Amino acid sequence: GDSVTQTEGLVTLTEGLPVMLNCTYQSTYSPFLFWYVQHLNEAPKLLLKSFTDNKRPEHQGFHATLHKSSSSFHLQKSSAQLSDSALYYCALTPNYGSSGNKLIFGIGTLLSVKP
Amino acid sequence: EAGVTQSPRYAVLQEGQAVSFWCDPISGHDTLYWYQQPRDQGPQLLVYFRDEAVIDNSQLPSDRFSAVRPKGTNSTLKIQSAKQGDTATYLCASRAGLGTSAETLYFGSGTRLTVL
Numbered sequence: 001g002d003s004v005t006q007t008e009g010l011v012t013l014t015e016g017l018p019v020m021l022n023c024t025y026q027s028t029y030s031p032f033l034f035w036y037v038q039h040l041n042e043a044p045k046l047l048l049k050s051f052t053d054n055k056r057p058e059h060q061g062f063h064a065t066l067h068k069s070s071s072s073f074h075l076q077k078s079s080a081q082l083s084d085s086a087l088y089y090c091a092l093t094p095n096y097g098s099s100g101n102k103l104i105f106g107i108g109t110l111l112s113v114k115p
Numbered sequence: 116e117a118g119v120t121q122s123p124r125y126a127v128l129q130e131g132q133a134v135s136f137w138c139d140p141i142s143g144h145d146t147l148y149w150y151q152q153p154r155d156q157g158p159q160l161l162v163y164f165r166d167e168a169v170i171d172n173s174q175l176p177s178d179r180f181s182a183v184r185p186k187g188t189n190s191t192l193k194i195q196s197a198k199q200g201d202t203a204t205y206l207c208a209s210r211a212g213l214g215t216s217a218e219t220l221y222f223g224s225g226t227r228l229t230v231l
Contacts, residue, residue: 034219043119043206043222044158089157101146102171103208103220105157 002027002094004106012112019062019077021109023090026071031092033066033073034103038087047075047088080113087111117141119223121207127229128197136192136226140209146170148220149182149192150206158206164190197230204228 003026013019025033036044048057050066050073057064062077073090090106120139128134140147146165150158161180162172166187175182179198184190194201204225210218 041224043224045222046219049219091157101165101210102160102163103148104160107157 002031002092002104004090004092004104006090006106006109008109009107010110010112012114013080014114015082016079019075019080019084019111021075021088021090021111023064023073023075023106024071025073025090025092027092027094029094029096030068031094033064034091034093035062035064035073035075036089036091036105038089038108040086044089080111082113082115085111085113119207119209119221121205121223121226123226124224125227125229127231129231130198131196134194134197134228136205136207136228138190138192138207138223140188140190140207141211141221144209144211144221145187146210147184147190148208148210149190150208151203152206152225153203161192194228197228199230202228202230 005024007022033050035047037047038044047062048059062075064073064075066073087108087110089108091103093103119141122137126134148163149161151161152158160174162175162182163170164184167184179195182192204227206222206225208220208222210220
C-alpha cells in the first residue's frame with residue numbers, strides 16, 4: 001500500500017545551521033508529495049508540495065526536491081531560524097482513482113531550533 | 116475567507132460516555148475529511164466525504180464511531196462509547212473538489228479528546 005516514512009522523530013539544531021528532514025515514500029503510482037508544518041496547539045498547514053514537472057517548490061526558505069528514482073522528498077533549508085521549531089509532516093496523495101483524494105501522513109519530525 | 120471551524124476545542128470524558136465533534140468546512144469545499152491524531156503520531160484518516168456521500172470509511176471503527184454530512188456542508192463525528200485508546204486530537208479538513216490529487220487540504224484547529 002501507500003506509505004510515508006520519516007526516520008527522525010526529533011531533530012535538534014543550532015540557529016543558523018542547515019536543515020534537512022528526511023522523507024521517503026512508497027506508492028504504486030506517481031503520487032503528489034507534500035510537507036505540512038504544525039506549530040504547537042495549531043492546525044497543520046501546507047508548507048510546500050511537489051509539482052508535476054521538475055520545478056523545485058520553495059516556501060519560507062524551505063525547499064524540497066522530488067526524486068522518483070529514490071522515492072524521496074527531503075525538506076531542506078539553508079539556515080534554521082528559531083521560529084522554524086515545529087512538527088513537520090511529510091504526506092502523499094496517491095495519484096489514482098478515488099484514492100487520489102486521501103492524504104497519507106508520515107509520523108512527523110519534531111524540529112527544535114536552539115539559540 | 117473563514118477557515119475550517121471545529122468545536123468543541125477540548126473534551127474530557129469517562130470511558131463509556133458519548134461525544135460529538137462538529138466541523139464547518141471552508142465555503143465551497145465539497146470534500147471533507149476527519150483525521151485522528153494520537154499524541155506523538157501523524158494524522159490518520161478516519162473517513163472522508165464528497166458532498167454528503169461517504170467516499171472512504173474503511174478506517175472508521177464502525178462499532179463505536181459514526182460520521183455524517185447530511186447536507187454536504189457541516190459534518191459531525193460521533194463516538195458512542197469512548198475508550199481510553201480514543202484519546203487523541205480529532206482534525207477536520209476540507210479541500211476544493213476531486214479534480215486533482217494535488218489540491219491542498221485545509222485543517223481546522225482540532226478537538227483534543229481525553230478519555231479517562
